[in-house]
Amino acid sequence: MKKIIKALLGGLGLSIVLVSLFPSAFLKDDAYWTYQSDVGRVDVAFAGEVCNGKIDFQGKTLRVDRPRWIRDSKGNQGVMLQFPVSYPQKSYQMALTPRGNAKDMSLIMKFRGKDLMVDNQRKPAYVCFENIRVNGKTVAGKQTVWHDKPFRYCAKNISDNSTVTLSFAVRKPIFFTDIRWERLFGLFIACSLLISCFDTLRRLVSGLNKKDIVQVIADNYRSIDGVYRRAFWIIFGVLCFAFGFHAIQFMWGNHDWKDAFAFKSATAFVWCGRYALYGIKSTVLGGIYLPLIYDVVSFLFLALNAVLLCTYWKLEKRVIYFVLCGLILTAQPFTLCMMYYEHMLPETFIGVTLALTALTLTEKIAFEKSSRTRKVVCSLLSIVLINLSLATYPVLINTIAVAFVGRLLVQSFERDCSWRQFRTCFVPYAVSAINIVLGILSYKLVLTFVFPPNGDYNTQTLPLGQISERLVVLFEQSFRQLCEYPFPFISQGLLWVFLGFVVLVVLYICSIGNIKQKIVRVLLLGGALFATQTAMIIANKYLIAGRIELFGLIVFETLVTVIVFTKLKKMHNLSVLAATGVVWVSIINDLDCLRVWKLGFDAEKMLWNRVLMRMEIQKDFDVSRKYNIIQIGMPISMRSRFYKKLRPSKRFHDHGNSLLSFSYDAPWDLFHAYEFYYQTEFRGEHPRPNHPNDPKYRAQLKRLWEAGILDKARAWPHENGLIVWKDVILFVTDAKLLEEYKKQLAKEFPRQPQKAL
Numbered sequence: 001m002k003k004i005i006k007a008l009l010g011g012l013g014l015s016i017v018l019v020s021l022f023p024s025a026f027l028k029d030d031a032y033w034t035y036q037s038d039v040g041r042v043d044v045a046f047a048g049e050v051c052n053g054k055i056d057f058q059g060k061t062l063r064v065d066r067p068r069w070i071r072d073s074k075g076n077q078g079v080m081l082q083f084p085v086s087y088p089q090k091s092y093q094m095a096l097t098p099r100g101n102a103k104d105m106s107l108i109m110k111f112r113g114k115d116l117m118v119d120n121q122r123k124p125a126y127v128c129f130e131n132i133r134v135n136g137k138t139v140a141g142k143q144t145v146w147h148d149k150p151f152r153y154c155a156k157n158i159s160d161n162s163t164v165t166l167s168f169a170v171r172k173p174i175f176f177t178d179i180r181w182e183r184l185f186g187l188f189i190a191c192s193l194l195i196s197c198f199d200t201l202r203r204l205v206s207g208l209n210k211k212d213i214v215q216v217i218a219d220n221y222r223s224i225d226g227v228y229r230r231a232f233w234i235i236f237g238v239l240c241f242a243f244g245f246h247a248i249q250f251m252w253g254n255h256d257w258k259d260a261f262a263f264k265s266a267t268a269f270v271w272c273g274r275y276a277l278y279g280i281k282s283t284v285l286g287g288i289y290l291p292l293i294y295d296v297v298s299f300l301f302l303a304l305n306a307v308l309l310c311t312y313w314k315l316e317k318r319v320i321y322f323v324l325c326g327l328i329l330t331a332q333p334f335t336l337c338m339m340y341y342e343h344m345l346p347e348t349f350i351g352v353t354l355a356l357t358a359l360t361l362t363e364k365i366a367f368e369k370s371s372r373t374r375k376v377v378c379s380l381l382s383i384v385l386i387n388l389s390l391a392t393y394p395v396l397i398n399t400i401a402v403a404f405v406g407r408l409l410v411q412s413f414e415r416d417c418s419w420r421q422f423r424t425c426f427v428p429y430a431v432s433a434i435n436i437v438l439g440i441l442s443y444k445l446v447l448t449f450v451f452p453p454n455g456d457y458n459t460q461t462l463p464l465g466q467i468s469e470r471l472v473v474l475f476e477q478s479f480r481q482l483c484e485y486p487f488p489f490i491s492q493g494l495l496w497v498f499l500g501f502v503v504l505v506v507l508y509i510c511s512i513g514n515i516k517q518k519i520v521r522v523l524l525l526g527g528a529l530f531a532t533q534t535a536m537i538i539a540n541k542y543l544i545a546g547r548i549e550l551f552g553l554i555v556f557e558t559l560v561t562v563i564v565f566t567k568l569k570k571m572h573n574l575s576v577l578a579a580t581g582v583v584w585v586s587i588i589n590d591l592d593c594l595r596v597w598k599l600g601f602d603a604e605k606m607l608w609n610r611v612l613m614r615m616e617i618q619k620d621f622d623v624s625r626k627y628n629i630i631q632i633g634m635p636i637s638m639r640s641r642f643y644k645k646l647r648p649s650k651r652f653h654d655h656g657n658s659l660l661s662f663s664y665d666a667p668w669d670l671f672h673a674y675e676f677y678y679q680t681e682f683r684g685e686h687p688r689p690n691h692p693n694d695p696k697y698r699a700q701l702k703r704l705w706e707a708g709i710l711d712k713a714r715a716w717p718h719e720n721g722l723i724v725w726k727d728v729i730l731f732v733t734d735a736k737l738l739e740e741y742k743k744q745l746a747k748e749f750p751r752q753p754q755k756a757l
Contacts, residue, residue, distance in 0.1 A: 004196075004373060011192030018187060039114040040085045040127040040170050041147075044096060045070050045078035047106040047154065055079045055107075059094030076100065082114075085127050085170050093167040098158060105158045109134075109166070111143060112150035122147060128173040135165055144173050189384065228307050231322035235303040235330065238323075238583075240296070242331050242590045246339060247295035251594075251601055257664075257672045259343040260289055275451045276391035277347050289342065298339075298346035301353050302330040308356040309403060309555070312363065313410050313562045321565045324579040329558040332586045333489040333593050337546030344393070351392030352551070355400050358385035359407070362435050366428035379435050386439025387446065394443075394535065398552035400436060401531035404429075406559040409524040412517070413567060419516050467537070474533040481532070481553055487546050488643060489593045491585050497578050501560045508567055532556050600639025604664050607636060608674045611722060611731070618724035623680055627727055629671045630700045632741060633734025635663035636716070671729075700728060705745040713738060 046053040053076035057064050063082045070078035083092055098105060111132065113125040124146040132140040134155050143151040155164060221229070240247070266282040267275070281287050285294075306326030315321055338348065361382040365375050389396050411425050447453060482499050485492075502525075509521040532552030564575045615621055665673040675681050704710050707725065714720045715735035723730040732738050 004377065007192045007196035010195035011188050011190075014191040014195065015184070015188045018191070019184070039082050039125075040129075041083075041110075041112050041114060042081045042166070043070060043078065043110040043112065043150075044081070045108045045110075046072060046076035046098070046100070047108050048104040050074065050076050050100045050105055053077065053098060053100030053105075056097040056099065057081070057094065058097075059092070083170070085172055090171065091167070091169045093165065096164040096166060097161060098164070099161055104156075105160065107155045107158060107164065109153045109155065110150040111145055111153075111168075113146040115147045124148070126173050128171050130169040130171070132168045133166070225317065227317045227319055227322060228311070230319050231310075231326060232303050232307050234319070234323045235306050235326040236299055238327055238587070239299040239302055239330060242587045243295065243299070243335070243339065243594070245591070245594045246336070246597070247292050249598065250291045251597055257676045260676070264288070264343070270451045271453060273394055273447050273451065273453045274391060275446070276351070276388045277344065277393070280347055280350065294342065294345045295339070298349050301346055301349040302335070305349060305352045305356060306330055308353065308360065309558065310562060312356060312359055312403060313406055313559065314566070315562045316566050320576065321562075324576065324583060325558050325561050325565065327583045327586070328561055328579065329554060331583060331590065332494075332550075332554060333487070333589050334546050334550040334554050336489075336590060336593050336597075337487075338550055341547065348393045348396075351389040351396050352399055354385045354392075355389035355396055356403065358382040358389065358435070358439065359400070359403055359432070361385070362429075362432035363407075365431050365435075375431075379431065382435045383439045383442060386436060387442045390440065390443040391446070393551075394539075395548050395551050397440065397538070398532055398534045398548070399555055401534040402528050402552060402555040402559065404432065404436060405524060405528040405531050406556075406562075409521060409528060409559070410563070410566075412521050412524060413563075419514065422513075422517055422520075470537065474536055475530065477536075478530045478533055481549075482529075487549075489589045489596075491589060494582055494585060497582050498557045498560060500578070501557075501564050501575075504568060504571070505560055505563050508563075528556055528559055596639050596642045599642040600637070601664065603638035603641070604636070604673075605677065607638060608665070608677060610717075612674060612678055614719075614722045615724060615729065618722075620726070621724045625727065627724075627729045628696075628700055630697070630704065630728055630730050631671075632713075632730070632732045632738050633715070635665040636733055637663040701741060701745060702749065704728065704730060705742070705749065710738070710742055710745070 044055060046055075051074060053074075055078060057079060065080040065082070066077050067080055070080060072078075079096075081094065084090075096107070098107060111129050113127045116123045116125040126144055126146045129143045129145065129151065130141065131138060132143065132151070132153070134153065139153050140151060145151050158164060245251075264278045264281050264287045266278050269275070269277045278287070303326065306329050307322060309329065310322050310325050315325060339345065359382075361378045364370075365378050365382075386400065389400070408426060408429060411429070412422070414425060482502060483495055485495060505525060506522065509525065510518055512518075513521070532549075532555070534552070535548065561575075561579055564571070565579075568575060616623075665671070701710070704713075704725070709723060709725050709728075709730060712720050713723060713730060713732050715732050715738065716722065721732050
């Protein structure tokens with residue numbers, strides 16, 4: 001207990017020091033402008049019947065200016081005093097000596113902040129003046145001001161050449177509502193953990209006095225079980241082979257083209273509930289995409305996740321078992337579905353590591369004998385890790401659910417005794433379940449009160465009245481996915497292998513234990529399968545896509561393989577052979593998919609060049625002009641032309657196939673891929689064709705209709721597939737949709753369209 005109190009007090013002290021040194025890092029964006037400016041101002045001007053007035057100044061300040069705008073119509077020149085403002089309170093004292101012929105001389109003083117302009121908008125750079133004294137008299141207490149809202153004071157009855165003393169204390173204010181409390185709390189937790197690890201670091205440093213650092217690292221590495229070490233490196237090597245072409249080609253596989261060159265801040269994805277997604281990029285990797293590094297780091301954590309998951313499920317310690325189960329988890333084409341969104345790597349796989357680490361900690365709480373304090377600390381840490389894992393990608397709730405239910409199923413096989421004793425094997429996991437629920441609730445609370453999502457991008461929850469209907473759909477989807485994959489590059493034979501494994505597990509369950517135990521185990525197996533759709537129980541949208549199945553269905557398949565290897569010893573050779581076949585076919589499909597990606601990527605780049613060349617020869621095109629891009633039809637995808645065989649999905653077609661057949665020029669980011677290979681940006685606005693009811697989109701279509709442009713437009717590659725007219729670039733990819741729009745516009749605007757210009 002003393003160590004915990006010591007760590008908390010040390011963390012508090014270190015946090016206070018860091019906040020004092022870097023206060024702006026803990027302010028919201030609007031309040032951040034206060035700390036962008038470190039300058040305060042006092043503007044002093046004449047008032048009254050003064051001729052040829054001038055003010056002399058004495059005192060230490062940053063600068064004294066006499067701009068024209070502070071000179072009145074009679075030629076009296078005032079002064080603008082600027083001085084530095086630091087976070088600690090600072091005192092200033094100055095003397096002003098006005099000179100000029102005057103009957104009644106007065107000085108008007110305006111205390112304000114710097115004139116800070118950003119993007120042609122003035123930002124409220126606040127400063128706080130305290131104890132403002134003029135000629136020794138206190139004229140005001142605390143005054144928080146900025147440029148547009150100054151504190152004004154008029155000093156009257158001032159004679160020529162008399163000294164006016166001005167003194168005040170000035171500092172930067174901090175408002176309660178402007179503080180990022182989540183950052184302060186995170187800093188406190190991090191500092192406390194750092195202090196708690198100080199003794200460990202001290203012992204490590206003291207050990208280095210006797211051993212070389214390389215020797216210390218080697219000793220710690222050798223302390224890891226040899227099976228885990230060998231399995232980890234084998235899995236990592238196979239992943240580098242299977243996905244290495246993607247790593248070395250810089251084959252940017254994401255529709256957000258700006259992510260290939262733009263800096264990503266730590267808060268870039270806060271708007272959709274992923275407030276921990278870009279932490280590593282912004283702090284360690286510089287916030288930009290780094291070829292090869294992203295993929296290699298991702299492979300390392302994928303291999304680590306495979307070992308952690310198999311260890312959590314108590315897989316027998318044999319290298320071949322760990323390697324096969326690990327590759328079933330990581331080497332299937334579903335991993336490529338995630339790698340298509342390159343900007344989300346490697347944090348998403350690190351999020352899986354955090355989730356599995358949290359589950360391992362809950363395992364320690366359940367079975368290890370330790371003090372109550374240690375159990376509380378482990379529980380809190382597991383809750384934080386689950387929170388952070390969901391904050392990298394909320395769909396990881398599927399992984400957590402499948403892993404935990406699978407652990408219960410594996411634990412149930414450890415007890416083949418009376419029903420009363422059988423029930424006790426689940427009791428230690430009550431704390432684990434509570435920690436998981438608290439971690440999920442803490443994530444929901446953060447989204448509600450700290451980082452409220454902007455919009456409903458997979459963060460809007462399902463209304464309670466629709467849950468029963470959704471459960472029926474998910475029940476069907478859970479079992480249907482055992483015999484149907486709605487994704488390309490997934491061989492049908494793999495389905496039969498895993499379906500056969502599921503049948504073998506069910507037969508094994510039915511052959512052991514009493515009837516109650518059999519029912520519980522079957523329910524747990526079905527619960528693990530149903531847990532693959534956990535995210536859809538909560539989300540208001542159908543979340544069926546390859547990148548989502550990677551964190552649910554593939555985890556379930558790995559669970560079934562683990563049980564087959566662990567329990568069905570008599571079928572050892574057959575199960576190893578089948579699993580090896582699955583891994584081999586998966587790697588072949590990975591390479592086939594990468595072939596299609598490369599051919600499709602190059603083909604689409606050629607298409608973009610053709611579009612740009614067609615655009616440049618248009619007589620009305622001006623490269624220096626900003627255009628409204630109006631596209632009729634979805635972007636042209638070239639990858640599907642290179643498929644060896646494409647099985648159409650029977651259900652959820654768009655969700656299932658979009659990742660591997662979607663164009664690199666996304667409908668919500670029109671012409672961004674085109675501009676990526678062009679000398680300049682030529683977009684003004686880009687109304688989205690996938691939102692045909694967008695008012696801007698409809699307004700532009702109306703203009704084109706009334707001008708007769710739509711009458712001569714045709715689908716690409718017709719010469720009128722791309723038309724430049726005034727401030728509009730019209731690009732048509734769908735002839736049927738063009739005709740539908742023309743019919744709709746004819747009904748809405750029955751006046752005969754003018755002849756095309």
